Amino acid sequence: MGTKQQITERITALLKDSKLSVTETRVKILELFMKSNGALEHSDIETQTGQSFDRVTVYRTLQTFLDKGIIHKIPTTDTSVRYAVCKSECTEHDHHDHHVHFKCESCGNTTCLDETNIPEISLPKGYAMHNVEVVVSGVCKTCK
């Protein structure tokens, strides 16, 4: 993972590449994503930053990251919205997840299984496929 300073440098570079101002909010939220190594929802971010930011700022920051292809959404079956950092293949205009998302029924965490590829799916005639989302639920490595 590297030292704290190295992480900050990487985050700064990432923001500049995306033509975004480097602000305290953005750096802190990206640090959270890097540390968590999984998916976060809005409330996680509010909690873990110790309410140091306004709710509105967090919403807007997440939206900005989405727009720039820095993070992506993960489908859920409830009203929450989960986000995770994108891997290198994603660009601002073309986002694709090629990996499986795993939701642990024990600890509740959602993680990206980067090594697990999504298999080919053949749709019925007349359907055009743009994107595939796979969410597996079960028990994760740590909880077992």
Added chain:
Amino acid sequence: MGTKQQITERITALLKDSKLSVTETRVKILELFMKSNGALEHSDIETQTGQSFDRVTVYRTLQTFLDKGIIHKIPTTDTSVRYAVCKSECTEHDHHDHHVHFKCESCGNTTCLDETNIPEISLPKGYAMHNVEVVVSGVCKTCK
């Protein structure tokens, strides 16, 4: 699909099997699901029943159907919650979708592709799989 009366009879039987009272609300909402052949969200139901039921009643009815395994949720990347009727394999305590869900980016409808099976996915060591959800987005047969 059968005549309107046949459908009503089927719905009545379904409710009685689940040990639920047969009420106007429940019958009407189940009729909607049967007719739509796709996924509905709460607002669809409110709209299509012509506001004849209280919002609270619709929420409670959907929750009851979920509890009894009559309907299931479909994962989304927004804050909406989508529901679809379960197929025969589902029971109250053990719900599994063995089919793919398709969300059309043009008309916005979500449908169950019953014929399209979910391929095997092999997770990394240490992970236990309970359920797999696949949501494909693209353009559907009708919109193409």
Added chain:
DNA sequence: CATATTTTTGCAACAGAGTTGCATTTTATT
């Protein structure tokens, strides 16, 4: 490095989705 310009943030107020308690109505039971 000081100043001007642009961007971001925080506040207040609002909109919408979903929940809870309780009285009334409907359904099931005998």
Added chain:
DNA sequence: AATAAAATGCAACTCTGTTGCAAAAATATG
């Protein structure tokens, strides 16, 4: 048909997310 049990509707509330605008911070420019 009378009673018991379950479902419904209403009011009020909470939680999540949004919008407009002024203040503050970050970047660009001389």
